[in-house]
Amino acid sequence: MARRSVPPTLAWLAMLIGLAVLAAFIGGVTLYVEARARSRTQAQAITGGHVDAGRTAITRRGCGSCHDIPGITGASGMVGPPLSKMATRRHIAGGLPNDPETMIRWLMHPRQMRPGTAMPEQGLSEAEARSISAYLYTLD
Ligand code: HEC
Numbered sequence: 048m049a050r051r052s053v054p055p056t057l058a059w060l061a062m063l064i065g066l067a068v069l070a071a072f073i074g075g076v077t078l079y080v081e082a083r084a085r086s087r088t089q090a091q092a093i094t095g096g097h098v099d100a101g102r103t104a105i106t107r108r109g110c111g112s113c114h115d116i117p118g119i120t121g122a123s124g125m126v127g128p129p130l131s132k133m134a135t136r137r138h139i140a141g142g143l144p145n146d147p148e149t150m151i152r153w154l155m156h157p158r159q160m161r162p163g164t165a166m167p168e169q170g171l172s173e174a175e176a177r178s179i180s181a182y183l184y185t186l187d
Pocket of ligand 1: 105108109110111112113114126127128129130138139140141154161164165166167169179183
């Protein structure tokens with residue numbers, strides 16, 4: 048039986064489709080990476096903190112014992128609300144506006160902002176609070 052070879056136009060077509068799929072994939076990955084970098088830069092600009100320092104502080108302070116926090120290993124606490132999507136929420140702590148300065152003050156002094164809250168005063172420095180806020184605002 049004679050081997051049927053693929054007609055050359057079909058082979059070209061297949062190759063073009065393959066290239067188009069590859070280009071779309073690379074484009075998608077690039078967009079994703081750019082969007083992540085942009086959200087990082089923005090989070091740092093609005094808080095004056097550093098995302099990586101925030102991640103370290105969250106781990107060191109043990110916030111994950113009370114909160115479920117995306118991207119932090121072992122942070123799966125259920126005492127407080129999950130801290131996912133902090134970049135897109137309108138309110139924190141049941142009614143405070145979700146803006147950077149409020150978030151920073153909340154992290155430093157939750158009991159001053161909302162007497163009786165179960166979130167403890169943890170003696171955070173302003174630098175820690177700014178960096179933790181930067182990390183939280185990358186979570187969209
Ligand atoms: C002992 C448990 C506990 C610890 C530890 C804790 N929190 Fe909380 N947190 C809470 C509780 C409870 C609330 C809800 C407070 C309220 O609504 O009054 C809260 C609220 C919050 C909120 C507002 C979230 C929302 O959607 O309303 C943020 C942000 C937050 N905590 C961040 C942190 C960070 C960052 C740390 C570590 C520095 C931390 N928390 C440590 C218990 C805790």
